[in-house]
Amino acid sequence: MxxxxxxxxxxxxxxxxxxxxxxxxxxxxxxxxxxxxxxxxxxxxxxxxxxxxxxxxxxxxxxxxxxxxxxxxxxxxxxxxxxxxxxxxxxxxxxxxxxxxxxxxxxxxxxxxxxxxxxxxxxxxxxxxxxxxxxxxxxxxxxxxxxxxxxxxxxxxxxxxxxxxxxxxxxxxxxxxxRTQPLSLTLKLGAVDFGPLLDYARSHPGDFRAGSHIGQPSDDHVNLWGFGALLAAGHADGRLSWRRTELHLAGWPTRGEAVLNVTRTVSGYLVLAEQVMQTVDWFRRYVPGGTNAYLAAVADRVGVxxxxxxxxxxxxxxxxxxxxxxxxxxxxxxxxxxxxxxxxxxxxxxxxxxxxxxxxxxxxxxxxxxxxxxxxxxxxxxxxxxxxxxxxxxxxxxxxxxxxxxxxxxxxxxxxxxxxxxxxxxxxxxxxxxxxxxx
Structure with a gap:
């Protein structure tokens, strides 16, 4: 009934x-x-x-x-x-x-x-x-x-x-x-060393959004928008299958965690899943402080x-x-x-x-x-x-x-x-x- x-x-x-x-x-x-x-x-x-x-x-x-x-x-x-x-x-x-x-x-x-x-x-x-x-x-x-x-x-x-x-x-x-906006799948990384990461950001201001404030490893929260040069290098050597001119990173330095908004497609979850793993590999190889990073969490839904x-x-x-x-x-x-x-x-x-x-x-x-x-x-x-x-x-x-x-x-x-x-x-x-x- x-x-x-x-x-x-x-x-x-x-x-x-x-x-x-x-x-x-x-x-x-x-x-x-x-x-x-x-x-x-x-x-x-x-x-x-x-x-x-x-x-x-x-x-x-x-x-x-x-x-x-x-x-x-x-x-x-x-x-x-x-x-x-x-x-x-x-x-x-x-x-x-x-x-x-x-x-x-x-x-x-x-x-x-x-x-x-x-x-x-x-x-x-x-x-x-x-x-x-x-x-x-x-x-x-x-x-x-x-x-x-x-x-x-x-x-x-x-x-x-x-x-x-x-x-x-x-x-x-x-x-x-x-012609709607593309889909994304957000990911969280653990074991990020924010000391070298933030040093890189301070020494490469042209790689980040103008007017950005670069925080300290002792901060509870940091926010970065950029990494364009590192993304371009990862795409050029074939580790990133899609092109991005920037990513958004929201970090918790005292916890060693970072959420990355970088994946993008119009094709759905299966493409995004591969992009997530490529991002983790790229982060370890290219981003200072990312050598020991691991995939801690993935969004439970595609971001529409x-x-x-x-x-x-x-x-x-x-x-x-x-x-x-x-x-x-x-x-x-x-x-x-x-x-x-x-x-x-x-x-x-x-x-x-x-x-x-x-x-x-x-x-x-x-x-x-x-x-x-x-x-x-x-x-x-x-x-x-x-x-x-x-x-x-x-x-x-x-x-x-x-x-x-x-x-x-x-x-x-x-x-x-x-x-x-x-x-x-x-x-x-x-x-x-x-x-x-x-x-």
Missing amino acids: TTVLTPQVLVVGAGSAGVAAAVAAAESGAETLLVEATGHVGGTLANQLLEHSAGFHDAAGNQVTGGTGQRIVSLLQQYGGSPGHIPDDVAYTATRTPVNHAELSMCEAILLRRAGVTLMLDTAVVAVSTVDSVVSEVAVETAGVGRTVIRPGIVVDCSGDAVVFGLAGAALQTDRPG RESRRILGLTTLTQEDVLGGRRSPESIGTGAFPIDVHDADAPGLSHTDGLRAAYDIPYGVLVARDFTNLLAGGRCVSSTHEANGSARITATCFTTGEAAGTAAALATLGGFDTHELEVGKLQAALRARGVIGARA
């Missing part, structure tokens, strides 16, 4: 956006169910070993992300899993927020429990039924349990890949068909920067982001540079810094053709270029929290997502500590 559940709010995906959405919906008084296809919460930031969270501050150092995202960082600090927001060594943004990945996942789970969220792990969405402009049922399969039918009041799709939108036949963006993006009531554009555009329907702010990796080149096609934060309008969360379907995270309604900023984890906390709060207000108020009074949503978000939810 198939189990049937009827939560007021269903959140799909337990990454940064989904956790924030579920916490916000539950704390706003809605019965909230969170389903996640893997066995963990935390998503890309926790389980893809993302180097750190970013986007909490604008270029001038003003905080632009608060609310649940900041609460997660504060709880992680309390448990010793993060130093909080610290200056960005490579001067790409004002700050970065290193995290212990396992402890981040646990802290997010703690907040979910405290909020009263019901969580289903190892649970994938397999079918969506609709009636007119309403998502009426979402079918999920749970490993070892079987099928559950969910009949929600409001659905918040924080899957990253807009899974519910896709299965419902909802409208999607079409500005970059077949961009896939399906929804077509909402409003679409965030490159001009909105670069111009710091204000919106009377703002539900939060973003400020990370437009960061776009080129699928056909060894570097990035965009690293466009922002002079000021930009507003995120409510309409980018709202399905154009369904009245009980919202999105949060990197699949919100945005152009390819704007998504290069909006996909960052701090901004995902913001859009997720707004979507979860909106879902609760709508279902508890007995109206749909198109009818929601944005001023009421903004007031609720301000009360939650969200920055930039304007009156």
